[in-house]
Amino acid sequence: MQQISKDKFKIVGAKASDAEKISKPSLSFWKDVTIRFRKNKLALFGVVLLTLLVFMAIFGPYMTKYNYFENNLMNTNQPPSGEHWFGTDDLGRDMFARTWFGARISLFIGVMAALIDLVIGVLWGGISGYKGGRTDESMMRFADILWGVPYLLLVILLMVVLGQGLGTMILAMTITGWINMARIVRGQVLSLKSQEYVLAARTLGATTQRIMSRHLIPNTLGPILVTMTLTVPSAIFTEAFLSYLGLGLTPPLASWGTMASDALPALRYYPWRLFFPATFICLTIFAFNVIGDGMRDALDPRLRK
Amino acid sequence: MAEKLIEIRNLKQHFNVGRPNLVKAVDGISFDIYRGETLGLVGESGCGKSTTGRSIIRLYDATDGEVLFEGENVHGTKSTKELKKFNRKMQMIFQDPYASLNPRMTVADIIAEGIDIHGLANSKQERMERVYELLETVGLNKEHASRYPHEFSGGQRQRIGIARALAVEPEFIIADEPISALDVSIQAQVVNLMKQLQRDKGLTYLFIAHDLSMVKYISDRIGVMYYGKLVELAPADVLYKNPLHPYTQSLLSAIPLPDPETERTRRRTSYDPDVHEYADGEEVQMREVSKGHFVYCSEKEFQKLQKQYKN
Ligand SMILES: Nc1ncnc2c1ncn2[C@@H]1O[C@H](COP(=O)(O)OP(=O)(O)OP(=O)(O)O)[C@@H](O)[C@H]1O
Ligand SMILES: [Mg+2]
Numbered sequence: 141m142q143q144i145s146k147d148k149f150k151i152v153g154a155k156a157s158d159a160e161k162i163s164k165p166s167l168s169f170w171k172d173v174t175i176r177f178r179k180n181k182l183a184l185f186g187v188v189l190l191t192l193l194v195f196m197a198i199f200g201p202y203m204t205k206y207n208y209f210e211n212n213l214m215n216t217n218q219p220p221s222g223e224h225w226f227g228t229d230d231l232g233r234d235m236f237a238r239t240w241f242g243a244r245i246s247l248f249i250g251v252m253a254a255l256i257d258l259v260i261g262v263l264w265g266g267i268s269g270y271k272g273g274r275t276d277e278s279m280m281r282f283a284d285i286l287w288g289v290p291y292l293l294l295v296i297l298l299m300v301v302l303g304q305g306l307g308t309m310i311l312a313m314t315i316t317g318w319i320n321m322a323r324i325v326r327g328q329v330l331s332l333k334s335q336e337y338v339l340a341a342r343t344l345g346a347t348t349q350r351i352m353s354r355h356l357i358p359n360t361l362g363p364i365l366v367t368m369t370l371t372v373p374s375a376i377f378t379e380a381f382l383s384y385l386g387l388g389l390t391p392p393l394a395s396w397g398t399m400a401s402d403a404l405p406a407l408r409y410y411p412w413r414l415f416f417p418a419t420f421i422c423l424t425i426f427a428f429n430v431i432g433d434g435m436r437d438a439l440d441p442r443l444r445k
Numbered sequence: 446m447a448e449k450l451i452e453i454r455n456l457k458q459h460f461n462v463g464r465p466n467l468v469k470a471v472d473g474i475s476f477d478i479y480r481g482e483t484l485g486l487v488g489e490s491g492c493g494k495s496t497t498g499r500s501i502i503r504l505y506d507a508t509d510g511e512v513l514f515e516g517e518n519v520h521g522t523k524s525t526k527e528l529k530k531f532n533r534k535m536q537m538i539f540q541d542p543y544a545s546l547n548p549r550m551t552v553a554d555i556i557a558e559g560i561d562i563h564g565l566a567n568s569k570q571e572r573m574e575r576v577y578e579l580l581e582t583v584g585l586n587k588e589h590a591s592r593y594p595h596e597f598s599g600g601q602r603q604r605i606g607i608a609r610a611l612a613v614e615p616e617f618i619i620a621d622e623p624i625s626a627l628d629v630s631i632q633a634q635v636v637n638l639m640k641q642l643q644r645d646k647g648l649t650y651l652f653i654a655h656d657l658s659m660v661k662y663i664s665d666r667i668g669v670m671y672y673g674k675l676v677e678l679a680p681a682d683v684l685y686k687n688p689l690h691p692y693t694q695s696l697l698s699a700i701p702l703p704d705p706e707t708e709r710t711r712r713r714t715s716y717d718p719d720v721h722e723y724a725d726g727e728e729v730q731m732r733e734v735s736k737g738h739f740v741y742c743s744e745k746e747f748q749k750l751q752k753q754y755k756n
Contacts, residue, residue: 335544335545336539336540336541336544336545337544337545337546337547337555339499339504339537339539340537340539340545340558340606340609340610341547341558342504343502343504343532343535343536343537344532344536344558344559344562344563344609344613345528345529345532345533345559345562345563346558346562350562354547354550355547358547358549358550359547359548359549361549
């Protein structure tokens with residue numbers, strides 16, 4: 141074959157230094173997640189709905205000249221009208237003011253329960269999963285035992301010992317609620333701790349605390365966030381359920397749960413008194429659920445396109 | 446090649462001790478690693494190569510035995526300060542380039558992890574300069590620092606892993622099958638990078654692999670493992686020319702050759718542990734058959750091998 145001398149060739153493009161170039165713009169993990177979340181219309185709708193509900197919880201009570209606790213016995217059980225937009229209850233209190241005041245309490249209970257679950261659950265599950273062995277065994281057995289105690293019995297006991305109130309209510313939500321979070325975090329940590337990047341950190345001399353905060357927790361963030369968004373509606377629902385059983389808040393404090401429970405005896409005559417709190421409970425739970433679902437999908441790297 | 450950097454004495458690593466599913470992953474192995482050399486470790490899957498590497502670097506607490514680094518026992522030390530000293534001297538490169546980088550951290554943070562842990566940089570700027578320098582060392586460039594691992598190819602990721610290990614300026618690196626997850630075209634690139642780093646920085650490697658042809662290319666000496674035991678240890682060329690242990694012979698007979706003539710006549714032999722016919726109570730251990738060539742054998746076999754060697 142004929143030899144072609146080297147100087148007959150000319151490089152027209154493609155420098156050797158370009159070989160390692162990545163043309164795609166640098167996208168951080170969270171930007172990627174946001175883009176995928178935005179594509180989910182239902183989840184976006186959930187965000188809008190939730191924003192509206194929170195807005196009303198903050199400003200709603202100021203939109204009417206009535207407040208949530210003032211009785212007016214001359215004006216009980218009114219249907220919705222121009223004067224009382226959501227009607228009044230059996231003591232003549234304005235339902236509109238009560239609904240949005242109740243929204244504050246319900247949302248507060250939900251968010252607090254989720255936050256407390258988060259802290260206890262992540263710590264408990266994280267330590268249990270990372271330490272493994274005996275520590276893991278005893279920590280999880282403790283959680284199992286607590287999980288096994290009949291829930292209502294536990295709540296009634298708490299109410300008896302501590303008295304009814306917002307604090308007791310939140311305690312009742314979280315006393316077993318964190319176990320779910322702990323189990324999820326433990327499972328994740330258990331499978332992540334033998335990953336090679338964790339081993340690499342260990343060979344570099346990273347402390348347990350560093351491995352937890354820089355490697356294990358950030359990689360469990362997806363399931364943690366999803367669990368959190370699903371805890372909020374379940375706490376709101378549990379509060380409603382406990383209030384319905386008469387184990388809830390003491391009047392004149394209102395939550396959606398207590399309002400629904402108050403409305404029940406006269407349901408046949410004044411259905412709107414149940415309609416408003418029940419509708420908003422449903423909407424809130426719906427909003428959190430679709431957001432949670434959307435986050436789960438957005439955070440799952442297998443769905444990355 | 447005289448100075449011993451690492452001495453491994455009767456290292457044992459058993460899992461699930463005291464339970465019915467006891468695994469003797471590493472069962473009493475001893476060898477030395479000299480400063481500046483590459484010691485290859487080969488053997489079939491599950492024979493305990495990774496476990497050996499991980500026990501040496503103390504990812505596992507050894508069941509028994511000791512690992513001496515420059516004469517100091519790695520497994521004996523307890524204080525965090527002393528351990529940190531070893532953490533800087535010994536590093537590891539991992540097998541799976543997809544699992545060995547934290548997907549939530551930028552390349553800069555991954556590489557700088559050792560710098561952060563050991564406080565090797567005085568300012569943010571110094572830290573970043575070190576990172577850029579390390580990226581360049583492994584053939585990547587500055588602009589990769591702010592990216593996330595999922596944007597890189599397997600070979601690039603493996604080089605990031607190498608940069609992370611180099612950040613603490615180690616003397617000894619354990620490479621656990623660093624190329625077996627890579628495309629063949631990229632394997633040579635990574636191996637050559639490792640060789641070049643060895644020349645430039647005087648590194649010592651323990652190179653774990655099951656691809657015998659690649660091990661031959663990179664290693665000065667090779668150890669062969671079989672079920673938690675080291676069965677043969679010899680300089681690379683000696684091992685290939687004159688394998689003494691039947692297991693090694695069987696391993697070598699399995700390598701395909703790029704020559705159709707010899708390939709046609711190549712006969713694979715399989716290893717049957719019963720051929721040794723060790724009697725009860727017979728002492729089987731590593732014995733030096735000729736200089737630097739160790740074989741795991743009994744006294745009787747040893748005599749035979751030595752005679753065989755003289756001819
Ligand atoms: N943490 C552990 N607990 C229990 N058994 C283990 C553990 N780690 C490894 N083993 C067992 O120890 C043995 C040796 O495993 P090891 O990972 O060292 O093999 P290997 O030679 O590296 O194999 P490969 O070539 O597939 O990487 C295997 O039988 C494995 O199942
Ligand atoms: Mg292995």
